[in-house]
Amino acid sequence: MTPIERPNCGTCGAALPGRLAQARMITCEFCGTSSVLRDKVFEIAGSGGEMLDAPSLIQLGHSVMVRSLNLMPTGHARFSYGRGWWDEFWCIDGQGEGHWLSVDEGNYALERDLHRHNWPKDFRARFGATAQIMTEIYKVTEAETASCLAVRGEFPEELELGEAHLYFDLSAKDSAMATYEKWDGGEAWSIGHWIDPWDVKAS
Amino acid sequence: MKAPQDQTHAFNCTQCGAGLDILGGGRVKTHVCPYCRSELDAQDNYKIIRQFRDMKRPETPFDLGMTGQVWGVDFTIIGTMAWAEYYGGKRWDWVDHQVYSHTHGYGWLSVENGHVSYSRKTRDVPSPTYISESVIENSEARPSVRFQNETFRYYGSGKASPTFIEGEFNFRPSMDDKLRYVDLMGGDRMLSIIDSGKEREYEVTELPDQPSLLDSFGVSKDRRPRARGVHPLDAIDRSPLQLFIRNLALAGAALAVIVGIGVAFKGDEIAESGRTGTNSEIRLPFAVTNETGLTQITISANANNSWAWFEAELTDADDEPVAAFERGVEYYTGSDWKEGSRRVSTQVKLLPGSYTVYVSMVEAKVDWPNGRLASNMEARVRQGVANPDWLWGAAAILGLIGFVFMGQRYLRSARRWSGSDWSDD
Known part of the structure; x- marks a missing residue:
């Protein structure tokens, strides 16, 4: 983590949190306004949405042990898939590496971005499809449309509230999993593992 | 989870109109009305899928909506599913309750033989991934798998079908389901391989502390199940x-x-008589120099399938008696057995000085076939014993x-x- 300048919220003027070098999006903890880094300047992106309380083992600013990894959640995004929702936490480990920790009704997954040169080729995004990522074969076990409901904290990328995107969860052996996301003008792959909820220990 | 801002806690059964609580999260797929037994699609406006009939309510200490803790985590009972298994003219019954936690997801509280266990799905896969019926039939030793660095050994297997379905589930249950299961036991966990014919899942079962679990869920004394036998996971803690x-x-x-x-x-040997005929007396002088320890006098004789009785007298340098004792040896042997000993010892406390021990055989008898009387004997003296x-x-x-x-x-x-x-x- 490398703290750099501390900009102010464009809406209420409060100092934005000491942000991380990777942060591209910060939410003001006072008024909830989201600011996005564009051309080295934080611009107002809009409201961070309403993040209603819900029981969770993960809390912003409170470290959490995931198996043997100590993570500090710095960003919290909530996504809706229509009949329900899940949370995504942007977390930083002790080496300053970022991870996405997703929490969906006791299903925990720890993922990191998959480098573009490892993206599977000729992947046909649909339920039941398979994809080879490096040497492992993954199978799509869930395909849904999701939209971002609310954001808090800091993120390495811009998350747009209300914007719908497709996501495909893929699973492989030994709890390995991957996610493919597609939205207007972009796509991304991430890869990781399912985590047993009993292996997540909140500080 | 239902989005907090959109959370709905109740709805009316689309078949019978009964008010039903929503206890599970957004991953619930099916809601079976406890009143009319209609199976409703929880992901499609509770459309009626089918209606279950002729289901007999099982005996269980848990009701839908009960809340409690499993190892400190809050869970709610959201569904009830009773199972039966038939084999060899016998029937086994148990009740699974689907439970839901906001933080730890879905699992099962299972009631069988009065014990309540907690199970949850695992995404880790054992090696080997499956144990077929033919492997079980043809194995000479209990089949086993490795799972999460632990060996799980075969415990049991069978095929079970539901007899009762009620409440919410994160899958679509059917009275026509036939699950083949293989249970394997580790130290204090059971690994179950569950094959529905369409997919194969793995579950880990553990046994929470029974009184605190039942207390936590508010199970009244009169509804507490009476445990029969020892649960397989009830290891001595x-x-x-x-x-x-x-x-x-x-x-x-x-x-x-x-x-x-x-x-x-x-100890040190200080005197030895050598082999002497049993028809004469052994006279063995010796000197004790060690102030600590005991002096040990050992008599041995070559008795075979017979016994021999010896008298011994111990005198000091002035030939005054210091001690006297009697001891016997007996030794018996057969083609693949032997009994007794040809040697006997006595320990006495002696001050440093000169002594003499006299040993003589006073009686002997052969009392076993092919026996032989002791014909020679020997005395040895050790000090510092x-x-x-x-x-x-x-x-x-x-x-x-x-x-x-x-x-x-x-x-x-x-x-x-x-x-x-x-x-x-």
Whole structure:
């Protein structure tokens, strides 16, 4: 983590949190306004949405042990898939590496971005499809449309509230999993593992 | 989870109009109305899928909506599913309750033989990934798998079908389901391989502390299940103090044996008569120089399937009697057995000085076929000898304590495995 300048919220003027070098999006903890880094300047992106309380083992600013990894959640995004929702936490480990920790009704997954040169080729995004990522074969076990409901904290990328995107969860052996996301003008792959909820220990 | 801002806690059954609580999260797929038994699609406006009939409500201490804790985590009972298995003219029944936690997701509380266990799906896969019926039938030893660095050994298998369905589930249950399961037991966990014919899942089962679990869910005294037998996962949970005592006792016994052996061989030989005919007397002078320890006088004779009785007298340098004793040897042998000893010892406390021991055989008898009377005898004297008998006693007592602990565990383990359908035949 490398703290750099501390900009102010464009809406209420409060100092934005000491942000991380990777942060591209910060939410003001006072008024909830989201600011996005564009051309080295934080611009107002809009409201961070309403993040209603819900029981969770993960809390912003409170470290959490995931198996043997100590993570500090710095960003919290909530996504809706229509009949329900899940949370995504942007977390930083002790080496300053970022991870996405997703929490969906006791299903925990720890993922990191998959480098573009490892993206599977000729992947046909649909339920039941398979994809080879490096040497492992993954199978799509869930395909849904999701939209971002609310954001808090800091993120390495811009998350747009209300914007719908497709996501495909893929699973492989030994709890390995991957996610493919597609939205207007972009796509991304991430890869990781399912985590047993009993292996997540909140500080 | 239902989005907090959109959370709906209740709805009316689309078949019978009964008010139904929504207890599970957004991953619930099915809601079976407890009143009209209609199966409703929780992901499509509770459209009626079908109606279950002729279901007999099982006996269970849990009701839909009950909340409690499993190892400190809040869970709510959201569904009830009873199962039956038939084999060899016998029937087994158990009840699974789907439970839901906002933080730990979905799992099961299962009631069988009065025990309540907690199961949850695992995404880790054992090696090998499956144990087929033919493997079970043809294996000479219990099949086993490795899972999360632990070996799980075959416990039982079978095919079960539902007899009752009610409430919410994160899958779509059917009265026509036929699940093949293989249970494998590790140290304090059971791994179940569940094959529905469409997919294969793995579940881990553990046994929470029963009273605190039932207390937590508010199960009244009159509804508490009466446990029958020992649950396979009910291992003896020794306190660290008990384990320390067991290990200390076993280590003490081993130490006593080692020290006892050392003590038994302690001392120096100071006199030896050599072989002498039993028809004459042994006269063996010796000098004790060691102020500590005992003096040991050993008499041996070549009796075979017979016994011999000896008298011994010990005198000092002035030929005054110091001690006298009688000892016998008896030795019997067959083609694959032997009994008794051709040697006998006595220990006395002597001050440094000169002594003489006189040994003579006073009686002998052959009392076994092919026996032979002792024809020669020998006396040996050692000084500085210690008596290890108290060490043998200590070893026996400490060993007994340790083995009682171990025996308890063995008996418990045998009872835990007693419900297994595995036969070494």
